[in-house]
Each structure stands twice: as structure tokens, then as C-alpha cells.
Amino acid sequence: MPTPGNTVLTRALRLLDAFTPDRPALTLSEIARLTGMPVSTVHRLLAGLVAWGALERGDDGRYRVGLRLWEVGALAPRGQGLRERALPYLEDLSQITRENVQLAVREGTELVFVERIAGTGAVPVLSRVGSRFALTATGVGLVLLAHAPPEVQEEVLRAPVERFTPQTVVDPARLRRMLADVRSSGFAVSDRQVTMDALSVAAPVHDGRGAVVAAVSLVVRHGSAPAHALAPLLRTSARAISRALAQPTRR
Amino acid sequence: MPTPGNTVLTRALRLLDAFTPDRPALTLSEIARLTGMPVSTVHRLLAGLVAWGALERGDDGRYRVGLRLWEVGALAPRGQGLRERALPYLEDLSQITRENVQLAVREGTELVFVERIAGTGAVPVLSRVGSRFALTATGVGLVLLAHAPPEVQEEVLRAPVERFTPQTVVDPARLRRMLADVRSSGFAVSDRQVTMDALSVAAPVHDGRGAVVAAVSLVVRHGSAPAHALAPLLRTSARAISRALAQPTRR
Numbered sequence: 001m002p003t004p005g006n007t008v009l010t011r012a013l014r015l016l017d018a019f020t021p022d023r024p025a026l027t028l029s030e031i032a033r034l035t036g037m038p039v040s041t042v043h044r045l046l047a048g049l050v051a052w053g054a055l056e057r058g059d060d061g062r063y064r065v066g067l068r069l070w071e072v073g074a075l076a077p078r079g080q081g082l083r084e085r086a087l088p089y090l091e092d093l094s095q096i097t098r099e100n101v102q103l104a105v106r107e108g109t110e111l112v113f114v115e116r117i118a119g120t121g122a123v124p125v126l127s128r129v130g131s132r133f134a135l136t137a138t139g140v141g142l143v144l145l146a147h148a149p150p151e152v153q154e155e156v157l158r159a160p161v162e163r164f165t166p167q168t169v170v171d172p173a174r175l176r177r178m179l180a181d182v183r184s185s186g187f188a189v190s191d192r193q194v195t196m197d198a199l200s201v202a203a204p205v206h207d208g209r210g211a212v213v214a215a216v217s218l219v220v221r222h223g224s225a226p227a228h229a230l231a232p233l234l235r236t237s238a239r240a241i242s243r244a245l246a247q248p249t250r251r
Numbered sequence: 252m253p254t255p256g257n258t259v260l261t262r263a264l265r266l267l268d269a270f271t272p273d274r275p276a277l278t279l280s281e282i283a284r285l286t287g288m289p290v291s292t293v294h295r296l297l298a299g300l301v302a303w304g305a306l307e308r309g310d311d312g313r314y315r316v317g318l319r320l321w322e323v324g325a326l327a328p329r330g331q332g333l334r335e336r337a338l339p340y341l342e343d344l345s346q347i348t349r350e351n352v353q354l355a356v357r358e359g360t361e362l363v364f365v366e367r368i369a370g371t372g373a374v375p376v377l378s379r380v381g382s383r384f385a386l387t388a389t390g391v392g393l394v395l396l397a398h399a400p401p402e403v404q405e406e407v408l409r410a411p412v413e414r415f416t417p418q419t420v421v422d423p424a425r426l427r428r429m430l431a432d433v434r435s436s437g438f439a440v441s442d443r444q445v446t447m448d449a450l451s452v453a454a455p456v457h458d459g460r461g462a463v464v465a466a467v468s469l470v471v472r473h474g475s476a477p478a479h480a481l482a483p484l485l486r487t488s489a490r491a492i493s494r495a496l497a498q499p500t501r502r
Contacts, residue, residue: 008259009296013303016323024326048260053358056329065327067358072267073324074381075275075316078307107304107318130325 011037012045016054016065021131025062078105082214083115086205086241090117093218093237100125100219102200104140106148107132109156111141114214123198123221136161136175137168139202140215142188146179147204147212153179167192186235188215189227197222201230203238208246216241262288263296267305267316272379276313329356333465334366337456337492341368344469344488351376351470353451355391357399358383360407362392365465374449374472387412387426388419390441390453391466397433398455398463404430418443437486439466440478448473452481454489459497467492 018026018034026034032042046063049055053068074080086103094101094117102125103115111134113127127133135141135148135156145156161170169175182188190200202217216238218230269277269285277285283293297314300306304319325331337354345352345368353376354366362385364378378384386392386399386407396407412421420426433439441451453468467489469481 009263009299010303012260012263013299013305019323019326021326024328024332045260048264052261052264054264065323065330067327067329067356067363069320070324070327070330071363071381072270072316073321074330075270075272076318076321077275077315078318079316079321079325080380081275105318112318112322129331130322 008045011035011041012049015042015045015049016069019063019065021128025058025060025064027062031063078213079114082245085244086214086216087115089237089240089244090115090216093216093233094119097218097220097233098122102127102140102202102217102219103205103214104133104138104144104217105214106135106144106152109135109152109159111135111138111144111215113140123219124195125198125219126194134162136170137164137190137193139188139190139200139217139219142178142182142190143202143204143215143217144212146182146188164194165192165196167196169193185231187231189231191227192222199223199225199227201227201234203231203234205238205245206242213245214241259296262286262292263300266293266296266300267320270314270316272382276309276311276315278313282314329464330365333496336495337465337467338366340488340492340495341366341467344467344484345370348469348471348484349373353378353391353453353468353470354456354465355384355389355395355468356465357386357395357403360386360403360410362386362389362395362466374470375446376449376470377445385413387421388415388441388444390439390451390468390470393429393433393439393441394453394455394466394468395463397430397439415445416443416447418447420444436482438482440482442478443473450474450476450478452478452485454482454485456489456496457493464496465492 014035015031018031028043032039050057053066055063056066057063090101090103099119100122101117102113104111104113110132112132113129116127116129133141135145145153157172157175163170188202198219199222200217200219202215204212205214205216207213216234218234265286266282269282279294283290301308304317306314307317308314341352341354350370351373352368353364355362355364361383363383364380367378367380386396396404408423408426414421437454439453449470450473451468451470453466455463456465456467458464467485469485
């Protein structure tokens with residue numbers, strides 16, 4: 001039961017949802033249209049968000065996400081904190097393989113890419129830092145789903161599974177067997193399930209208490225290397241990141 | 252004149268201010284104490300922030316900045332956008348000099364460090380990504396202040412100038428002359444004005460329309476290199492970043 005106050009807060013936060021990687025700068029009327037709220041309401045809420053620095057208004061009259069929100073967002077342990085601790089190991093993986101390296105975490109029934117290092121001349125990938133993706137198709141997604149709470153797995157497998165290629169596994173029973181394999185083998189393989197030219201291999205990253213908090217993957221051109229040859233590399237790298245996470249922070 | 256709605260929003264955003272790099276995880280009562288708000292109010296506002304994902308509540312009962320806020324914050328053009336575009340040039344500067352490299356933007360009457368690459372064996376520096384600092388002491392600060400609107404310069408120079416070392420320039424008239432020098436020479440020097448063992452040299456980064464939007468600096472051990480030898484390096488690097496910013500984004 002929302003109180004009137006929380007309705008205001010909820011509405012203000014919904015304005016922030018209008019901003020995406022594809023729409024980083026928006027006018028007042030665009031925000032009103034995207035959120036379905038009256039222009040007068042949006043105008044009043046925007047003033048509050050701008051006053052604090054969550055949004056900034058440019059000379060062109062467009063609103064953009066403000067530096068203050070970036071500052072506070074950089075305090076998120078599962079975003080910037082994880083990224084900074086994992087980065088040296090991801091760079092090692094990138095330099096050794098020259099392939100695409102990805103780090104992702106689960107957010108509800110989707111994954112969010114926390115870091116992505118593009119390999120020089122490597123196969124093109126769809127991911128972008130801060131962007132979301134289905135848990136069912138990618139290597140990192142399968143790792144995160146395999147270690148998600150049972151109720152999250154059920155929610156994902158009950159919903160229609162998005163198909164990206166003819167190779168995408170959409171059958172819930174087959175996905176369940178794949179997830180069990182991921183848990184027993186310690187790695188996940190996505191073979192042309194996102195794009196027909198790519199194969200990804202992913203392994204779980206644990207926190208200091210043993211919970212799976214992230215997944216790291218390599219995305220290579222299909223046919224360039226067998227998945228079983230990449231798996232030990234990913235598992236080694238994921239364990240190194242897990243060890244770094246288990247160490248006490250300097251903060 | 253705040254409406255009741257905006258008061259709720261303003262209060263909720265003030266809760267976010269309680270989180271800092273030194274205090275990334277807080278309990279309900281700590282947040283109430285830090286913000287001076289009643290526990291019942293804080294509790295209600297936290298529920299709204301957690302529901303959207305601005306904050307997350309851990310198993311330990313502490314609140315932390317949430318992944319969703321990091322996602323939205325990553326859309327800030329002056330934060331993550333600037334950082335990603337400048338990073339290759341900052342890494343070049345770091346690899347060539349092995350010294351500390353910094354990138355900062357102005358936020359009101361302070362600066363915010365957007366990137367910092369520590370040099371191996373270089374002199375220790377106080378900066379941290381996302382942390383704030385006075386505009387009057389560092390090389391990047393002097394560049395940003397020299398190119399700030401006149402009213403911002405007046406506000407900074409009217410206020411008491413913070414002293415960090417015996418070398419810190421705190422006299423407004425002398426600071427004014429330094430700022431004029433920065434504008435005419437195209438670079439700024441901070442000679443032991445922050446710590447007695449460090450010298451920094453900084454140059455302005457321009458956007459596609461010629462406005463100064465950031466400053467890049469090297470921080471070296473005092474006595475290791477003369478400022479005039481570093482200035483051309485900084486100016487060259489700052490121009491390369493400016494060119495990158497002037498190019499259309501791929502988004």
C-alpha cells in the first residue's frame with residue numbers, strides 16, 4: 001500500500017527509467033511520453049531531480065543523467081566495486097586470448113554486464129557495460145541462472161524463452177538439464193545460442209561466503225576453439241577473481 | 252517553494268547522500284543519525300528506494316547502493332561517458348610516463364575525479380574515482396577553475412581557501428593571476444600545493460563546441476621533472492581526448 005509520499009518517490013524514480021543507453025538525452029515532453037505521466041507532474045519531479053544532481057539540463061534543453069548520480073552509483077558493490085576488483089584478471093584473460101571477455105551479475109530474472117573487454121579482431125558481441133540480457137542464452141546467463149534461487153529459476157523457465165538463433169535452447173526441460181550440467185561441471189557453454197557465429201564459455205565467481213555473485217566468460221568465433229579447451233582457462237580466472245573478492249577491502 | 256511531493260523526493264535523495272566511499276554500507280539507524288531524520292521516515296523512504304533498486308539490503312541488514320543505480324549512473328555523459336572515451340589516451344600517458352594520471356570535471360565549486368591511474372612506484376596521491384576536492388590546489392582544479400564561469404570563480408575566491416601545505420596559494424589576488432596564466436599558457440602547475448612531495452601539471456579538455464569540460468593531469472614526485480617539460484605532453488594528450496570527444500558517438 002503506497003503512501004502518497006512513496007508515490008511521489010516511485011514516480012520520480014520512474015523518470016530515471018526513461019534514460020537508457022539508446023536514449024541518454026531526453027526532452028521534457030519525451031520523458032512525459034515515455035513515462036505516461038502529465039507534463040506538469042514530470043516538470044515538478046524533474047526540478048527535484050535536477051536540484052540534487054540526479055539529472056542535468058543541457059544548453060539544448062535536454063535532460064541527461066547527472067554526475068552526482070554517477071558518483072553515488074560508483075558506490076554500488078555489485079557494480080563498480082566488483083568491476084574494479086575483477087578488472088586486472090579480466091585484462092589478463094583478454095591479453096592472453098585476444099578474445100572478448102565479459103563479466104556479468106544477475107538482477108532479478110535478467111543479467112547485467114558489469115564489464116566487457118572487446119578482443120582485437122574478435123567476433124562481434126551484443127553486450128555493453130550496463131546493458132541487460134536474458135539469462136537463458138549466454139554462457140554467463142546460464143551460469144547465473146544455474147546458481148539462482150529455485151524460485152528465480154522457476155520464474156524464468158515458466159515464462160516464454162526468447163529465441164535468438166535456430167540453436168537457442170527454448171525447451172524448459174532441456175534448459176533444466178543444461179543448468180544441472182553447469183552446476184556439476186563448473187562451467188557453461190552457449191554454442192551459437194545468441195548469434196550464429198559465436199560460442200561462449202563461462203564460469204561462476206564466488207564471494208567470500210561461497211555464494212555465486214557473478215559470472216565471467218570468453219566469447220569466441222564458433223569453430224575457432226572447442227569449448228572444453230577454454231573451460232579450464234575460465235574456471236581458473238573465475239577462481240582468481242573469487243579469491244580477490246574474498247580478501248578484505250581496503251576501504 | 253517545495254511542494255509536499257518534492258519534500259519527499261528531496262528527503263529520499265538526501266538518504267543517498269549518507270553513502271560515501273568511506274561509508275558504503277549503513278544500517279537504518281546509522282542513516283537516520285547521519286541525515287537527522289526520524290527512523291520511521293527513513294524506514295518508509297528506504298522501502299521506496301529499495302523497491303526501485305537504488306539501494307539493496309544485505310543479509311547483514313545493512314543497506315548498500317544498488318546495481319540499478321549504478322546502471323543508470325553509467326549513463327551520465329560527464330561520468331562514465333567521458334571516462335570511456337578518455338581512457339585509451341590516459342592509459343597511453345600512464346604507460347609512457349609510469350606516473351599518476353588523473354581526469355577530473357568541475358561540479359559546482361569543487362572537482363570530481365572521473366578517472367585515476369596510479370603509476371607503479373609513483374608518488375602517492377589523495378585522489379580516488381568519484382571523490383571530490385577543492386578547485387584551488389591541484390593542477391586539474393586550477394584548469395577547471397580558470398575556465399569556470401566568472402560567478403563560480405568569484406564564489407570560490409570569496410570563500411576561505413583551504414590550505415594543505417605551506418606552499419598552498421590561499422591569497423585570492425595571487426590565485427587570480429595564476430588563473431589568468433593558466434588561460435594564456437594552456438596548462439596549470441600545482442607545485443607542492445597539495446602535498447609537499449608532489450607536483451602536478453594539467454591541461455584542459457574541450458568538447459566539440461570548444462567548452463572546457465574536463466582536465467587531465469600528471470602527478471609526479473617534486474623534483475623529478477620540471478613542469479615546463481611535462482606541459483607539452485599534457486597539452487598533447489588533452490587535445491587528443493578533445494578530438495575523441497568531438498567525434499560523433501556510436502550510440
